[in-house]
Amino acid sequence: MEEALIVGRYLYWEQWVLVGVVLTVTLLLWKTLWVSRGSRKNQHIPLPLGSTGWPLIGESISFYRGLRSAQPRQIIQDHEKKYGPVFRTNLFGRKRMVVSVDPEFNRYVLQNEGRLFQANYPQSFRNLVGKYGLVNVHGDLQKKLHAVAANLLKQDNLISDFMDDIQNFLLADMQRWQHKGVIHLQEECNKVLLKIMGKKLLDLSPSEETEEIYKAFEAYVLAIISIPIKFPGSSYARGIKGRETIKRKIEECIQERRQNPQVIRNDFLTKLLKEESWPDEIIIDLLLFIMFAGYETSSTSMAFAIKFLTNNPRALEELRVEHDSLLKDNGNRKLTWDDYQAMKFTHCVIKETLRLGNAGLGAYREAKQDIKFKDFVIPKEWTVLVLLFGTHLDEKYYPEPFTFNPWRWQNESPLALSDNPWFMPFGRGARLCPGFHLARFEIALFLHNFVTKFRWEPIGDDQICYFPAPTLVNHLLIRLYDR
Numbered sequence: 488m489e490e491a492l493i494v495g496r497y498l499y500w501e502q503w504v505l506v507g508v509v510l511t512v513t514l515l516l517w518k519t520l521w522v523s524r525g526s527r528k529n530q531h532i533p534l535p536l537g538s539t540g541w542p543l544i545g546e547s548i549s550f551y552r553g554l555r556s557a558q559p560r561q562i563i564q565d566h567e568k569k570y571g572p573v574f575r576t577n578l579f580g581r582k583r584m585v586v587s588v589d590p591e592f593n594r595y596v597l598q599n600e601g602r603l604f605q606a607n608y609p610q611s612f613r614n615l616v617g618k619y620g621l622v623n624v625h626g627d628l629q630k631k632l633h634a635v636a637a638n639l640l641k642q643d644n645l646i647s648d649f650m651d652d653i654q655n656f657l658l659a660d661m662q663r664w665q666h667k668g669v670i671h672l673q674e675e676c677n678k679v680l681l682k683i684m685g686k687k688l689l690d691l692s693p694s695e696e697t698e699e700i701y702k703a704f705e706a707y708v709l710a711i712i713s714i715p716i717k718f719p720g721s722s723y724a725r726g727i728k729g730r731e732t733i734k735r736k737i738e739e740c741i742q743e744r745r746q747n748p749q750v751i752r753n754d755f756l757t758k759l760l761k762e763e764s765w766p767d768e769i770i771i772d773l774l775l776f777i778m779f780a781g782y783e784t785s786s787t788s789m790a791f792a793i794k795f796l797t798n799n800p801r802a803l804e805e806l807r808v809e810h811d812s813l814l815k816d817n818g819n820r821k822l823t824w825d826d827y828q829a830m831k832f833t834h835c836v837i838k839e840t841l842r843l844g845n846a847g848l849g850a851y852r853e854a855k856q857d858i859k860f861k862d863f864v865i866p867k868e869w870t871v872l873v874l875l876f877g878t879h880l881d882e883k884y885y886p887e888p889f890t891f892n893p894w895r896w897q898n899e900s901p902l903a904l905s906d907n908p909w910f911m912p913f914g915r916g917a918r919l920c921p922g923f924h925l926a927r928f929e930i931a932l933f934l935h936n937f938v939t940k941f942r943w944e945p946i947g948d949d950q951i952c953y954f955p956a957p958t959l960v961n962h963l964l965i966r967l968y969d970r
């Protein structure tokens with residue numbers, strides 16, 4: 488009896504092994520067949536070459552691991568070598584997906600926003616930004632909301648509305664950093680950026696109450712880059728809760744302005760309420776989106792610039808000379824627009840930081856119709872992931888792409904977006920980042936104050952991780968010294 492049981496158990500175990508082997512062989516066969524199917528031209532439509540990887544998960548795991556590794560471009564390079572710079576794949580739940588690191592195709596896709604393509608970000612992200620978050624709106628409404636954002640953030644407004652506030656917040660926070668001595672620079676940049684955005688959008692001044700909003704906002708942004716699983720305590724659930732907190736605060740601000748129209752305020756919400764008669768839902772989602780889009784991206788670039796400069800003393804020295812010379816007559820004065828325009832080397836540092844740091848990693852687009860480009864067709868409703876980072880770190884366009892080399896930009900005009908056709912940190916076309924003036928301006932003012940006030944040394948080594956959003960793994964821990 489006991490023997491029969493043992494045999495039974497043995498058979499049971501053996502059967503499972505058999506099932507496992509059969510399943511693995513089937514999957515491998517399926518994958519091989521699928522890959523070769525993908526690599527051949529489709530009978531009717533010449534799809535880009537590529538592989539759809541494993542059933543269900545596609546190539547998600549290999550891309551996830553590859554993009555987070557120390558050689559983040561390797562996985563792209565391997566695909567490019569096999570299939571070309573525009574390749575088919577199955578990533579993050581999207582079976583009908585094409586990744587592009589072809590600068591010409593990238594421009595074509597972005598320039599044709601609204602006509603041949605439209606933004607189509609992952610559902611979890613779209614849920615967080617709300618129905619009227621800019622990436623969720625298309626057509627005339629997108630044009631209108633985009634124009635309003637671009638108008639708020641245009642160069643003239645930076646001079647009149649942002650210049651003083653940005654410098655005041657930077658100076659106040661840098662004094663705090665000075666007292667602390669040791670700081671996580673990435674976190675501190677996040678905080679100062681949130682204060683700037685809170686002030687300019689909603690006229691919030693730092694207080695206990697705004698501290699709460701800032702915390703809610705941090706949870707919100709973390710959710711955007713986390714795994715979108717909603718269970719109590721998960722990052723995604725905390726982010727949704729954070730969104731509700733900020734939403735309530737914006738609603739309060741709207742009520743307050745409606746009840747007290749006589750109060751003079753110089754913030755975006757007040758202007759919006761005066762100039763537009765939109766439903767509150769649109770105003771809330773627009774404000775939240777601008778706040779989100781303008782926070783993590785600029786603050787990450789500030790911390791990245793310091794990380795890159797730390798490792799490149801020659802660039803740091805040249806930057807310091809430029810900024811010290813601005814202050815040679817008066818060491819305590821604030822900067823003017825003329826100073827900003829005169830910072831030639833600083834603009835090279837910013838461009839190189841945007842190239843190497845890639846705060847805007849890529850853009851998702853959906854084809855609105857079958858689209859023929861070169862020798863392939865992107866069928867209607869397929870997603871194109873325009874991987875800007877893949878081009879920015881490509882040695883075909885940038886020799887020694889992982890070397891921080893600001894001098895590679897020295898022949899470009901400083902304030903121009905770029906003469907370089909494959910450099911698109913702010914995207915292109917109808918969704919070109921409306922915050923691009925502000926972002927560069929903030930980074931320049933930050934660099935000026937930081938390098939003229941401090942020397943610093945890193946504590947421990949820090950690594951860049953590019954996925955799901957570029958970040959410094961240890962938030963750049965540094966010790967500060969007065970200069």
Ligand code: HEM
Binds near residue numbers: 621
């Ligand atoms: C280094 C900083 C920044 C980078 C690298 C960056 C990058 C980008 C990119 C690549 C896009 C286009 C996305 C697409 O085509 O789907 C974009 C869109 C956008 N950005 Fe930025 N951005 C930065 C800073 C800012 C700032 C400071 C603001 C505002 C305060 C801002 C507001 C926006 C908005 C509202 C959009 C959506 C435009 C639309 O869909 O019509 N960004 N950004």
